[in-house]
Amino acid sequence: MIKQFKTILFIGALLLTFMSSCKKEIVMEAPNESQTVSNELKTLVTKVRAWRDSLVSNKTIGSSENNIKSLSLSQNDIVPPVIDWDKAFKNFDTIGKKGISVPLSYDPISGNYLQFVTSLVKNKITGFIVRTLPDSAYHKIHRNRYDFSNFSGTIIVYDITGKYLNQVNFKKGDAIKANNNSTNKWGQIKIFEEEVLPEVVVIGHRKRSTSYLLIFLNNIKGVPNQEFDPNFDGGGVPVGGIDDGLLEIINEITDPCLKYLVNNLQNSDKLNNAIGAIMQSVFGKSAKLNLTFKQDNNLIGKKTLRAAYGESQQLSDINFEIRLNAKKLSEFSQERQTLTIMHEILHNYFFNAYGIINEPNGHTRMLNDYIEEMASSLENLFPNLKDHHDVTIALCFDNLWSSAGPEKEFEIDPFEFNNAISKYNSLGVNLNNWKSLAMDAKWNNSLKDGDSPLGTASDCIYK
């Protein structure tokens, strides 16, 4: 009896243990990956903040050893805005060199950017307020405020109390002395060609840079001479950085004809080719964004399973991919193929520029705001179309026609499509027969049934 009781008790206890272990729901807290980086940034901010507060409260500037007093404001001086330390980011992380930058103000229209920049070398902190003022022509093309490649404009340096120290004018990347226009070796953009910089994750910004703009302190009026360090481990003001040696556009297309068309657009003249400029300026010169072209001759719609010409994918906040169906595109002339490439570039540009905003949808945005840009860019690459502007515009409409339909989340409202055509008619471009006009340059003349006298033939043909 006792033996039986013991067995039952044992089985019961076992069952209870099993059941109680089963019912628990384990919730795992994921470790915060950015914690380490965040802590490091916090430490740097604390150090810099203490340093800055001590200097500003003592009314001293520059090197504390020289104890230069900040006097009353002159015409060129500024009253520094309040520093929002939460905006601080680690500007560069070269080996042994660390610093933080804090954006103070930015005017997207003029590109006027004021920032508080510092560098820490061997626990010695130097810091300035720096104003970057690009020329309007330069700013128009270079929207990335950290991109100083071939910089044209002015950089003004103030001490941390806002006292004007010096300014350097730049033209196409060369520093120009204020009065005699001769290029000067100081203040030029230094390029760290061989240096390998570790990739770092910082709050707000991700930098991967092998070059940056550096203004040497020993050339800044008001700051005592400091030793020029050829290894650049201090003695400079890091204003910003961009990797202009690395293009972030990767062309993995294998079809030689299609690859050529992508390259053609990528290397187009930015001033005359708006879509090429978007491609180069938004994706090509930004260390933050990557655009990859891939070829997929079996490209089909994910739901409809229809064969597709192209596909755009945003794979993360910084990675974009265009897939092109070389086989299907080979039906078209080079001009019409190029329009498909432009179409996909614009999708990716919209993904990046408008993020989650999809009103109007991408195709409608192309119709309303980018037809002219697409047309002029196409004529820039294919001058044969310049005398047939109506054909170029018709070809652009042809490119968008398959994206017109009732599904308002991604298609162009046919009514809006017809309105756009009427608009051109009223401007004197007769598009009443836009479909037949487009045929003049749409098809690949290398094909047996290709009959587009204005189109440029493509030699890559698939059977």
Added chain:
Amino acid sequence: MIEYIFKLIITFTLIVISCNSFAQKIKKEKREIQEIKLIFKDFTNNNNILQINKELDGTLILPTHFKNYKNYFKEFDKNGGALLNFTPSKIHKLIKSDCVYLNYVTLNDSNLLFIEKSWFPNNKVKTLTDSARKLYKHYSQDFMKPIFFRNYKRCFIAFYYSDNLYSYFLKKKNKHWVYDRVYKIVAVD
């Protein structure tokens, strides 16, 4: 007699355990619905990340239910589920355990979650059946069930229409859901 008492104890324990588990399941579902309601509240007023169609008076137009991932793989991403194969990534802030969980849920989810009018203030929502949405092509996007992970601190949401897919991560900040980052967006031409 002892045997009888023991059987009684065992039976009682089992009832308690099963009640507990059942209550926990209900609690979890209740929590998910609370969070989904909060997502609708946080994203349909100012930041319409879900691209939900609205009538002029602000009434939301939604499908009758969130689709499950079995539907998704059947209708979309037919190419072996390549689009929703989660792998650890710094860019997406996904660690291994996140991916294991997300992949498990997406591969095994077969339950539809019906959208109820009571989730919305003043019941300002109109739900359309699949056949009605086919008729009015304006309302064609299919929403997939949000997946909450990291103890309801992050959420994966996705929706698709025709050949297009939009998917994002949301995160909880100050007891509200905010946009975190893109997972994948696909547009096919």
